[in-house]
Amino acid sequence: DAGITQSPRHKVTETGTPVTLRCHQTENHRYMYWYRQDPGHGLRLIHYSYGVKDTDKGEVSDGYSVSRSKTEDFLLTLESATSSQTSVYFCAISESLQESSTDTQYFGPGTRLTVL
Amino acid sequence: GQNIDQPTEMTATEGAIVQINCTYQTSGFNGLFWYQQHAGEAPTFLSYNVLDGLEEKGRFSSFLSRSKGYSYLLLKELQMKDSASYLCAVRGIYNKLIFGAGTRLAVHP
Numbered sequence: 001d002a003g004i005t006q007s008p009r010h011k012v013t014e015t016g017t018p019v020t021l022r023c024h025q026t027e028n029h030r031y032m033y034w035y036r037q038d039p040g041h042g043l044r045l046i047h048y049s050y051g052v053k054d055t056d057k058g059e060v061s062d063g064y065s066v067s068r069s070k071t072e073d074f075l076l077t078l079e080s081a082t083s084s085q086t087s088v089y090f091c092a093i094s095e096s097l098q099e100s101s102t103d104t105q106y107f108g109p110g111t112r113l114t115v116l
Numbered sequence: 117g118q119n120i121d122q123p124t125e126m127t128a129t130e131g132a133i134v135q136i137n138c139t140y141q142t143s144g145f146n147g148l149f150w151y152q153q154h155a156g157e158a159p160t161f162l163s164y165n166v167l168d169g170l171e172e173k174g175r176f177s178s179f180l181s182r183s184k185g186y187s188y189l190l191l192k193e194l195q196m197k198d199s200a201s202y203l204c205a206v207r208g209i210y211n212k213l214i215f216g217a218g219t220r221l222a223v224h225p
Contacts (some may be wrong), residue, residue: 041217042215105161
């Protein structure tokens with residue numbers, strides 16, 4: 001199994017509070033991703049990173065920001081949480097983004113976030 | 117637009133064969149992945165297709181037709197532990213993965 005951990009694993013918070021989720025990897029993979037998973041929608045990409053301090057938006061980035069100051073850590077921040085951000089958040093890593101690569105993405109265990 | 121369709125739910129009997137279909141329309145195509153996800157767990161990689169045809173891996177096979185925008189995952193000799201969600205994902209432009217909503221498979225004795 002790829003060495004990916006997420007913290008916290010569960011969190012309950014109130015609307016309007018800031019929340020930071022952490023993804024930590026021990027694989028030294030260059031690429032890291034944050035997804036949210038909701039019933040009926042599958043996994044949707046929030047933000048991704050292609051190197052230290054290099055990040056870009058995914059399809060559902062509004063209300064989220066990310067930072068990557070070290071290869072091993074990718075942080076997802078909800079500046080002011082809303083009930084619509086209640087979801088399960090997965091971090092993923094991959095070694096390569098080459099179009100011909102068979103490299104897959106490996107997923108962390110997930111964080112269940114509830115915003116009341 | 118980008119769209120990936122797969123059935124929401126399927127049921128099958130232990131020992132049988134089941135085929136889970138996936139159709140896609142995406143901006144760019146750099147391969148199709150299948151993942152398995154047990155309830156409350158992370159998705160895990162099952163298979164990858166980038167060329168037309170069948171890829172076989174033990175009890176699991178995956179097929180791709182790029183001209184039809186179609187793939188299927190074939191599970192043989194079903195076991196109870198195969199009860200899970202199966203996610204179809206297309207790697208599109210900038211190598212981002214676009215996921216379908218998943219197919220929940222229930223295997224009954």
